[in-house]
């Protein structure tokens with residue numbers, strides 16, 4: 680499959696790469712690594728994402744070139760880290776128009792929506808898979824450099840919690856060891872994307888964690904990011920990332936849930952993080968969402984307390 684993908688990319692005269700909505704380090708790292716590698720081959724390639732790129736991620740190489748859409752019909756389009764077509768947001772129109780489509784992903788729930796599907800549910804990140812693809816491409820035409828290695832490493836580090844999640848395998852470390860041989864300043868990547876936190880986010884974190892509520896003999900912890908929290912701390916929805924892990928890390932907590940107010944009243948974004956014994960994707964699935972065994976998400980509408988109760992019931996059914 681990888682060989683077929685690489686051949687198709689080399690023969691395509693125009694390519695589009697799509698990252699998922701609310702992009703994280705993995706979708707950006709894998710998309711931009713592919714983008715820079717193809718640029719190194721002087722390919723006509725463009726990157727797309729429906730959402731704005733977060734400030735912390737905006738200095739990734741090529742991040743300034745993201746577009747939200749195009750009328751162009753591309754020879755080939757490649758979706759990175761997108762479990763289903765809904766994750767493409769409005770950029771699905773770019774995908775639908777293309778002559779050949781590809782889907783590179785590591786979500787077990789991936790719906791295999793493209794002509795070429797490279798889906799490995801056991802990979803820690805899409806970047807881990809992208810490494811194999813670009814290594815293969817590199818044997819055909821030299822495309823790998825420090826920039827590509829740095830982008831892949833960024834995605835791997837962020838999607839694996841600094842190589843600490845259960846999806847980390849021997850292959851994850853093997854790929855990391857190949858990448859670290861490039862000039863990437865690995866410790867700085869970890870510092871920047873895993874540890875550093877703005878003063879505003881620090882205030883948001885303390886405020887929200889302080890109000891955490893626990894259920895089922897403290898096996899389930901729920902935090903709520905409400906609009907007042909964002910207003911009081913000068914933060915926004917996209918600065919909530921990672922805070923939920925502080926709940927999951929508590930001894931005895933098997934399920935951590937973060938409910939986040941969106942711009943629309945009575946509409947919430949929900950993140951679920953679990954210990955290995957509970958299937959996060961199954962809980963999110965009750966609300967039409969999905970994800971991985973230990974990390975999943977969904978959206979829900981209704982009054983906060985009703986949404987919370989429904990989530991608790993779905994959680995209880997999976998404990």
Ligand SMILES: [Mn+2]
Nearest residue numbers: 705760805838
């Ligand atoms: Mn990912």
